[in-house]
Amino acid sequence: MGTNDFIKTRGIVLSEEKYKESSKIISLFTEKNGRINLFASGVLRPKSGLMLVSEKFVESDFLLTRNKNNFYIKSAEVINSNMEIANNLKKYFIADMICELLLKTMPENLVDEKIYNLTSQVFNYLKSDKLNPQILKIGYMIKLISFLGFRPQLQQCTECSSKDYSNMYFSHRDGGIICGNCLDISGEYVKLSKVEIEIILKILYSKFSDYEQLDLPEKFVNRIDNLIYDYMLYSIDLKELDSQNKYKKLMEI
Ligand SMILES: [Zn+2]
Known part of the structure; x- marks a missing residue:
């Protein structure tokens, strides 16, 4: 050319x-x-x-x-x-994380309009004040890794297909939930309640515009944020993100 x-x-x-x-x-x-x-x-x-x-x-x-x-x-x-994003510390670091993720996961010249639209939308909602920024962050992370091929299996146990939500754990290695009967002693698991699984499913399968209807208690949001963040890093094979380390340090001051 x-x-x-x-x-x-x-x-x-x-x-x-x-x-x-x-x-x-x-x-x-x-x-x-x-x-x-x-x-x-x-x-x-x-x-x-x-x-x-x-x-x-x-x-x-x-x-x-x-x-x-x-x-x-x-x-x-x-x-x-998107100037409103830079004026709010929490929003700034979420947007910064999104940029770092795209820099580290998207190969040069690989066209992906779905991921482009997801990113454009999340920036629009981030600046708008309509939605809880932390839920937007969780939504972006889980939708991004789904587009990248790591959509977590949350409907049933990844081993035996059990749907007994009272006895479920999340497993990075298995890429989703696993029931108490299928745990392996060498595995690492995070216990998940039925409510938490349902919240993650809603965040994964709802559009950002429908997040307004989500009324989530703070304690669930923090726990799910950590869970999805860790699963995302595991999936894309990164140990940490500079943007999140900077944010955590800033919050300690
Ligand atoms: Zn099972």
């Missing part, structure tokens, strides 16, 4: 790095081209009109040019500045 071919796509900035006086190298998650690295030449010059489009979390419509594997901005128009 030559430099004269234009690529039109919507995209969200996942990371930005200043380059020399007035340029940036940004990682962009796009709807039509997957994750790409962009050389944003001169965007820090006020006259460029592109300062905002190159900032983290901002979603814009781009007209790009491409030379081999390098992308450049021809023009861009902001769709969602």
Whole structure:
């Protein structure tokens, strides 16, 4: 493809790095081209009109040019500045986690419109104040890993198909719930109540817009957040996320 071919796509900035006086190298998650690295030449010059489009979390419509594997901005128009996210510490670190996840799980140029739409939607709800940010975080994590092929089996025991929810455990290794009769002494399990399993199922299978109807006690939310976070890391084979470590440290101060 030559430099004269234009690529039109919507995209969200996942990371930005200043380059020399007035340029940036940004990682962009796009709807039509997957994750790409962009050389944003001169965007820090006020006259460029592109300062905002190159900032983290901002979603814009781009007209790009491409030379081999390098992308450049021809023009861009902001769709969602998502500035409200950066003004709230809790929301900021959830959005930061989402960016880190996409940087670490999405190979360059792999197009996935479902994951793009999920990300665009979660940013819109995060900034809106309509929904509990922590439930959105759980929803994003469990839906993302489902799209990546790790949807947890929560309807029945992964071993014997039992549906006795009074006697269930969650197992990373088995990718879902396992009943008390099928436990293996070498395995690691987290006991789950019937209510907790039902909450996770609702979060997994409801649209973000239906989360408004979810009325969840705080103690369940924290427990499920930890459970899904750990399962997600296990599934995508990561030990930890820098964004979450930073957030935890900040909360200790
Ligand atoms: Zn079983």
